[in-house]
Structure formats: structure tokens, C-alpha cells
Amino acid sequence: MGQRIQLEVVTPAGAIVNSDVDIVNAPGQGGDFGIMANHEPFLSTLKTGIMVYEIDNKRTPLMITGGFCEVSGGKVTFLLENAEFGSDIDVERAMRAKERAERRLAQAAQHDETVNKFRAESALQRALARIRTVGM
């Protein structure tokens, strides 16, 4: 077994993960990245998507929105506005959200001024990430 790195995931509702992991993968704004032990100090903002951490070949996915990742002093910290485990996700709700967002985007494509395209797009991103997290 190789070296491990301490992973901490903190949200406004409290720390939800605090354990030593083999590797953690996350969707950075500048592309996906993976972090293992002895990574140099690093800071990246994150996209809405899925981060995955691995302990003894056991992969745990987490759906994440809005935040950043920081590596320093042998520790990696994710500061996120929201993070959800697959088991906490309501798939049907996510499906409904996806349909709603798609409908809104279709409306926006027809120059409907009442639709906030940016919000609809981020809602769609979130819904898709949730659905994928559950499927992992």
C-alpha cells in the first residue's frame, strides 16, 4: 500500500469527509485533476460535477457544486458550497429538475426573455451530475 493523503471536504453544513485516501479526482475549472500523497501546494477552482476518492480500491463519488480545492502540508481540502453522496440523492427529483432545466433552455433558445439562461444551465449541470453520481 502506498502513501496516503488526508482528505477533508468542508461545506457550510459542516465537514462531511475527513479520512486518509489513496487518490482523489476532481473536476477543476482548468480540467480534471487527481491528487495523491506528496502533491505540491496547489489551488484550483472547481466546476459542478463529480469528485471521486479512493480508499483501498473502494471508490466513493460525491456530487459537488461551487468551490475550490487546496493542497498544502500533506493535506487536501475541498471547500464546497454543496456536496452530496450518491445515497443522499433523490434521483426522481434530479430527473424532474433535468427536464425542467431542458425545457427552460429550449425556451431560452427561442429568445424567451423570462428565462434566465445561466441559471437554467447551472441547474441542468447540477441535475446531470446528481444523476451520474447515483449511477456510479
Add this chain to the structure above:
Amino acid sequence: MPSLKEVKLKIVGVKKTAQITKAMNMVAAAKLRGAQEKMEAFRPYAAKFAETMQAVSSGMTSQFPLMEQRAAQKVELVVFTSDRGLCGSFNSNILKRVAQVAKECAAAGQQVSYVCVGKKAEQALKKTGAVRTAYSGIMGHFSMYDARDIAQDVANHFLSGAVDRVELIYSRFQSIVQQTPTVAPLLPIQPIEDAPKVSGEYLCEPSAEAVVETLQPLYLNVQVYHAMLEVSTCENAARMSAMDNATSACKDIVNNLTILYNKARQAAVTNELMDIVGGAEALR
């Protein structure tokens, strides 16, 4: 002297009021615990955020749109109050502070607009005609998403140049019995001065500037969310002590009324006796 029945009904009524205030006191106590837990959970996030923010922006000289200092001609006040009343002078203390700040701004020739968070703020400030947006009915159950909506709205307004300065007015939780209305600057974001230099430069992705640019709006969310947490904690603390006072006031009233009731009863008994004695006297 009021009639026996009147006093009796009054006693029953006041006792019922005491029951309700007592229940509200207990509900507020439970909610206060919840709010405090929420605040406790938020603390590590806020602390870490501030730390990183300092670390990346220390020694950074570039200008960001959210930090642009302009001569303040238009000031926006984001006012946080509760949605519901019955919490003593809690909301009126905040609104008093708002009036004071608005007066200072007016004296300096600045135009004031309001963003109201919480129903009470909207109700009170509506008559000024300067309310830009109001978020009502969210203080009972709010999340980071609500904070983000508010922060984004305010930031966009600032970026569009419609306002030059944004301030938050909310109540800070000191203790159960003490909540202080506070004014905190939100925008432009104050540059962090003499931040401790962090050992080991970060490798930033995509770039240090891009990171700061993404972090800044999140930083606003953190501040707005923090203000909302403080207000909801204060609200419940204030309601708790207000309801406690009300309950003990009810008890005092019941005591006084009971004395009155006893006196009235005694007077009735005395009157009856006098009638009987008077009747017997007349028959002799």
C-alpha cells in the same frame, strides 16, 4: 369593584396567554439550539475560506471588478431582519440602525437603496419607496442557495455601476440577552492588508488571478450566509427572552387578579351577612 365573574374570566384568559407564551419560549429555545448548531457547523468553512482568500490574494496587485473603489454616490443597504414578530425590540433595533445609517448617507449627499431580507424589513422600509428587491419568507428555512441568490443579485447590481457601495446591516449574536445591530461593508471587497506571507507559493489552476476572481463571488456568499445565520440565531434568542418576560408578566397579572378576586368575594360575603343581620334585626 368588578364583579366576581368578570375577574374570574380575566384570570382564565391571562392564564391561557401565559400558556401560549410559555410554549413559544420553548419553541424558540429549541430553534435557537438548531441555529447555533448551524452556525457552529459553518465556522470551519468560513475560517478556511478566509484563510485561503488571504493566502492567494496576499501580494496580488491586480485589480478586480468587485474591488473597484468608486466615489460613493449611491449606497445600497442590505437589511436583514426576521420574518416574524413577537421577538421584543429585535427588529426595531435593527431598523433604528438602518434609519441612522440612511440619515448619515443622506447628510453626505448619497442616495440610498435597500435590499430587504426578511419580511419585517420589507414592511418597515416599503414606505421609503427605495426598496429595490425584497426577499421575504426565507428566514425560517434558508440555505446557502438563498444566500447565493442575494449575493449574486447585489454583485451584479454593483458591477453594472448602479451602486457604488454595499453594506450589510444585521444583528450580531453576542449572548442570549445581547444582540447588537451591526453594519458591515460588503462591496467593494476590501483589499487584505499586511496578510501574513504564506510559506510555499501555491500552484494555481487555471491562474492565481482566475482563482481569486472565482473566489470573490463565493466570498460574498459566505458573508451573506453568515449574516443570515447571525440574524436567525439572534431572532430566536430575542424571542426566547421576550416570551420569557411575557410569561412572567402574565404570572404577575394573575397574582394581582387573584387578590382582586379574593377581595371581591370577601365583599360579597360581607354584603350577604349584612343583609341577613339587617333582616333579623328588623324582625325583632
